[in-house]
Amino acid sequence: MAYKTIIVEIDEHVALIKLNRPDALNALNSALLGELGQALREADANEKVRCIVLTGSEKAFAAGADITEMADKSFVEAFLGDLFAREAEAIERIRKPIIAAVSGYALGGGCELAMMCDFIIASDTAKFGQPEINLGVMAGMGGSQRLTRLVGKSKSMEMHLTGRFMDAQEAERSGLVSRVVPAKKLMEEAMGAAEKITEKSQLSVVAIKEAVNRSYETTLSEGLLQERRLFHALFATEDQKEGMSAFVDKREAQFRDK
Ligand code: CO8
Numbered sequence: 516m517a518y519k520t521i522i523v524e525i526d527e528h529v530a531l532i533k534l535n536r537p538d539a540l541n542a543l544n545s546a547l548l549g550e551l552g553q554a555l556r557e558a559d560a561n562e563k564v565r566c567i568v569l570t571g572s573e574k575a576f577a578a579g580a581d582i583t584e585m586a587d588k589s590f591v592e593a594f595l596g597d598l599f600a601r602e603a604e605a606i607e608r609i610r611k612p613i614i615a616a617v618s619g620y621a622l623g624g625g626c627e628l629a630m631m632c633d634f635i636i637a638s639d640t641a642k643f644g645q646p647e648i649n650l651g652v653m654a655g656m657g658g659s660q661r662l663t664r665l666v667g668k669s670k671s672m673e674m675h676l677t678g679r680f681m682d683a684q685e686a687e688r689s690g691l692v693s694r695v696v697p698a699k700k701l702m703e704e705a706m707g708a709a710e711k712i713t714e715k716s717q718l719s720v721v722a723i724k725e726a727v728n729r730s731y732e733t734t735l736s737e738g739l740l741q742e743r744r745l746f747h748a749l750f751a752t753e754d755q756k757e758g759m760s761a762f763v764d765k766r767e768a769q770f771r772d773k
Contacts, residue, residue, distance in 0.1 A: 516557070520547035523554050528565040528713040529706060530558035533572075540578035541571045543624045547581075552605035559609045565713040565720070567609070568705050569632055570616040571625075573698065576641070579623030582650065599624070599656050606631050610721050612712055616705035617641045618698055622680070627656040630665065633724060635691065636705045637683045638698040643691060646678035664731060665691050716754035716770035722746075 522533040532554050534541040541547075551569075558564045571577055580599070588598070606613075606628070615621075615632035622644045629635050629643075645658045653659065654675060663671040666689040673679060683695045696704045712720060722745040730738050749755050753773040761768035 516553070518550045518554065520544070521550050521554055523558075525558075525561070525564065526706070527710070528563060529709040530554075530561070530564045530567045531706070532558070532567065532569050534570070534577055535572075537572055539581065540575035540620060541625070542578055542581040542583075543628065544581035544584045548599070548602040552602055555606060555609050555613070559611050564611065565717060566709040567611055567613045568616055568709050569613055569628075570702065570705065571618065571621075573638075573640070574619040575625070576615070576617040576619060576621040577625030577628060578620045579625050579646075580655070603631065603656050610724065612709075612720060612724055614705050614709055616701050617643075617692070618701050620644075623647050623654070623658070624656050627654060627658045627661065630661040630691075631657060633727075634693045635686075636701065636708065637686055637692040637695050638701040639683050639695055640698045641683040641686065641692070641695070642680045643674075643686050644678065644680035645675045646680070648676060649678045662691070665689070714770070716752070716758065717772045718752050718754055719749060722749060 520534070520536050522535050524531045524533075532551065534547065534551070536542060536544070536547060555567065558567050592598075613632040615629040615635040617629050617635055618638040619640055620642050621629045622642070623646060626643045626645055645654050645662060647653050647655070647658075654662075659671070659675060662674065670681075670689055674681060681689070681691070683692070686692045687695045726738070726742045726745055729741050733741070754770045757770060758768045
């Protein structure tokens with residue numbers, strides 16, 4: 516399908532989705548969010564795709580929700596239209612892993628979008644922030660919840676209340692990103708991580724994504740139980756037999772998602 520605000524490339528088993536509104540620093544308008552949801556659903560349904568990488572440009576992953584599009588909205592339109600809820604839920608329902616490759620600005624909805632991915636690899640130029648307070652609003656696509664869980668209350672509160680940006684090094688120290696790489700190597704590193712995931716059994720991959728995400732939603736004992744059940748269930752798969760016998764035989768495992 517031809518998109519206007521994103522570019523989708525399928526490279527072997529990795530779907531690479533690039534946000535592409537360069538004139539607006541990839542600000543997330545409804546057209547872009549609609550196309551992104553569609554592309555993610557297509558990648559999730561495409562049997563060839565085993566991992567998704569989401570990225571922006573060198574200057575901006577995304578500088579937030581599109582302010583010009585939001586500026587004249589009334590409370591009634593935002594409330595009854597459930598502004599951004601459907602788009603967020605569409606992303607949350609994706610079962611395949613999504614890696615955010617972030618360079619430059621990831622602000623407001625851009626930071627929230629990156630945090631909705633399964634992990635973030637950042638270039639050394641990345642800047643994260645929740646500056647909605649400067650616009651007389653606040654985070655609306657998960658920032659107050661996800662940033663707080665990732666970096667703790669104090670840092671999250673400071674960023675939301677002052678609008679201060681966090682650089683890549685601070686983001687790595689704080690646990691917001693999994694690692695920082697030189698800007699020139701960002702895509703190579705993100706695609707490399709994605710390719711590694713594509714070599715695993717998809718049964719383990721999907722189970723791991725589900726289990727880690729449950730840790731945000733439930734108590735420790737319920738989460739541990741769910742993990743144990745998924746762990747036990749994987750013993751019913753051929754890939755578990757293959758993975759363990761390959762280790763014993765000192766050879767590479769050949770997973771078949773069975
Ligand atoms: N919306 C619309 N247009 C934008 C946005 C945006 N968020 N950010 C940048 N642009 C546009 C600028 O207006 C400018 O357009 P033009 O050339 O036509 O004047 C172009 O992109 C380039 O931007 P700048 O000239 O400002 O570039 P600078 O390098 O000088 O500054 C900054 C870069 C610091 C990133 C600056 O552009 C900026 O502060 N942008 C706004 C950041 C912001 O406030 N983001 C939060 C938005 S609110 C939000 O995200 C609410 C989240 C709720 C849910 C989200 C669901 C998706």
